[in-house]
Amino acid sequence: MxxxxxxxxxxxxxxxxxxxxxxxxxxxxxxxxxxxxxxxxxxxxxxxxxxxxxxxxxxxxxxxxxxxxxxxxxxxxxxxxxxxxxxxxxxxxxxxxxxxxxxxxxxxxxxxxxxxxxxxxxxxxxxxxxxxxxxxxxxxxxxxxxxxxxxxxxxxxxxxxxxxTSSDVLKVGYLMKPSREEDFAKRGAFPMHPTPNGLTFMPLSFELPLHSQLNEVDLVLHKATDEIVSLNLGMLSEVSARVNYSKGMQEVKSYLEHHRQVCVVDPFDKVYPIVDRLEIQQLLSDLKDLDGKRKHKIRGPKFFKVDSFDEEVILTAKGKFPFPCIVKPQVACGVADAHTMGIAFEVDDLMSLRVLLPAIVQEYVDHFSTLYKFYVLGEEVFHAVKRSMPNGTRLRKLSESNGLKPLLFDSLKSLPTVTGAETDLPGNCSSPKAHSEVLDLDLVTLAAKWLSDRMGLTIFGFDVVVQEGTLDHVIVDINYLPSFKEVPDDIAVPAFWNAIRKKYDSNRKQEGSSAC
The missing domain is CATH 3.40.50.1000 (HAD superfamily/HAD-like)
Incomplete structure (x- = not known):
């Protein structure tokens, strides 16, 4: 005291x-x-x-x-x-x-x-x-x-x-781009004074010698995907060899590989799949194991990969699933245009899409114009409800007003919308009751824990849409170390701290003096 x-x-x-x-x-x-x-x-x-x-x-x-x-x-x-x-x-x-x-x-x-x-x-x-x-x-x-x-x-x-203070206090060194740090810090997530569970947060800087900084910390929290310089997902080697980080982040990675006593949230090899949408889709294909005798199914979207939009691809697309479809670059982050996506309403639209290749073509799920954002913070799972893109028929009207052209958009900036479109939840409202009628929270929570075990990640997020008609729960995106800004700070921030502390304590218990 x-x-x-x-x-x-x-x-x-x-x-x-x-x-x-x-x-x-x-x-x-x-x-x-x-x-x-x-x-x-x-x-x-x-x-x-x-x-x-x-x-x-x-x-x-x-x-x-x-x-x-x-x-x-x-x-x-x-x-x-x-x-x-x-x-x-x-x-x-x-x-x-x-x-x-x-x-x-x-x-x-x-x-x-x-x-x-x-x-x-x-x-x-x-x-x-x-x-x-x-x-x-x-x-x-x-x-x-x-x-x-x-x-x-x-x-x-x-x-x-x-x-x-107490010898139990852990010094957490964190690395991420300044704008992301600001988002976390202004919500009180990175205090220098010890948190109730004994964490003090120290910013790491590429502008100072990294080795001496890393020597001071007990745990490293990073957003490595902020420091990706280039990717080559077409290579046959391991993903780790296909991802090139900035010089500073590469030095951090090397340090952690040679100093196993320093815990890291999360290990670089656990983050690699997040950068490849193909790997994510393949992972989600195993969600069928969770269905059992449950009323609803949880799954990933139907998809196929393309390296070019040629005649063979067009023929393949015709038999895969009904249009419209959404086309996303295979690379999920770290390069220009990774978030530039397109919506094709007819098979021939694929030919004119200017989306980074290779790409993933996946079904467009009509989903009540509602997106459920889930956040996994250690053992805690939270979610928030957001307005989303309208159903395919309304999107087609937007395309018609644009000369029947496919739609191109940046998913980080703005999504295609239709003026006046409301959510199509039961009762045409967005009340908690309306969401409870379509969202099987227990099922998605079970999937969150399954994903956590499969990926080995401590803090991540994923997006879920509920398909009209079938009420299938479809996971359409996964991301590492999200801001979880939709969850109130007084709930999310303590859960964030607890996830970090439990990760450290768990690894000390399991591996003694070795690291995660």
Whole structure:
């Protein structure tokens, strides 16, 4: 109790220092926030780390105004020296933030060193931002640390928290594209303060030496598919050899292969099938094992693969299933146009589709214009209901208005819709009762656990549509580490943390000192 980090105090020069990789001022002498500083302030805010900025005496009015506006937008406090002594400012901070035994981390730059307090005064941990690497500590003084980039500060904070709290706290290093991190972080999913089940989250950066960062963490959480550079699914080799990652992600993969003691959510080989829609379809074909004597069936869509849209393909398509059909690139992510799909209403439409090849041609399932998004977070399964594309007859009307052409769309941006089209659920409404009449939640939950066992994934999502008439439950997509943004944060985020912790504990129990 009373351990951890109470907050972070930053000298203004730390935010605007050249060491933060961006000039503080432009030609017009306006003050600008460097990208690294903005990233740091966002991470501190989303993590609930109280933050303060100290302005030195004689700061230009434009700088004072800049920081006051910044404080409002980033939810931190400003403390000005003005004519007051440094000791008065320290007392103001201590009074404002209270005394609870937790550490205050005070970050200074070379230009402002010693402006506020001496390194060991007041029990604060002083972090010196230097222009060259000087090691993480000097002379064994735990109250004085050194970094050479603001990117290293979250690691320092997490280390202090881990060191001063329970030994059971796990440091989770996470890697994903900035926009995805922002989505997770602003919902409170990546706190630096320990979660109730003992996790502290540290961002990993390709801009810093990866080996030293990975040496610090107990578990790695990644969205490797964000870092796919290229794929060649036409090769006969293992999928792992067909997926090329960025240099940084390749280094992470190599590190994990040689340091089995570091748990990973999830192992790269478990993620590979997600990038290949053909593998996904083949996996879903085994869902028939779950049907038994149940009232409804759960299955994948009928499909076939094409390498080109030639006459032979046209002849094959005629005997497979009724049109319309949906055409998707075989590669599911990581390359341009992976999400560009087409809907063909006649067999001959296939010839004019501009969809990345090889491709998967699958049946278009009329589904009450309703999509059920399922999220698997460890042992927990959640779902949300979303509006979806209309039935085939309504889509055909949209095609007719477009000159009877096949429809092309990006599934990440917008789906084909028909103005005024409503969901076609029983009673023509979207009430919980209407959904309960068509959705067999027990069946889909059973399928979720089956998929989890078969794929070996901890956190994933899949989309289900219920076919009109037969009420078949059809899984049309699977994805790794989804945002689960449709599930309320107070439900989804704790489940997310529990899934990560249970994955770690399970692997420690099963494999001792080896990793997942």
């Amino acid at each position: 009373g351990c951890g980090v109470r907050g972070v105090i930053l000298d203004a020069d730390v935010i605007l220092t050249p060491a933060s990789s961006s000039p503080a001022q432009g030609p017009d002498d306006a003050v600008h926030l460097p990208p690294l500083a903005d990233r740091l302030l966002r991470r501190l805010r989303h993590s609930g780390i109280r933050t303060g900025i100290v302005l030195r005496s004689g700061s230009p009015s434009c700088m004072v105004e800049f920081f006051m506006n910044l404080a409002a937008s980033h939810a931190f406090e400003c403390f000005g020296l003005n004519s007051r002594s440094a000791e008065d400012v320290v007392c103001e901070i201590q009074k404002s933030w209270g005394e609870d035994g937790r550490k205050i981390v005070y970050v200074v730059s070379e230009s402002s060193k010693g402006m506020l307090i001496e390194p060991t005064s007041h029990g604060w941990v002083v972090v010196d931002l230097v222009s060259e690497a000087s090691g993480s500590n000097k002379n064994g003084n735990s109250s004085l640390m050194y970094i050479n980039s603001l990117l290293q500060l979250p690691s320092v904070i997490c280390s202090i928290i881990k060191k001063t």
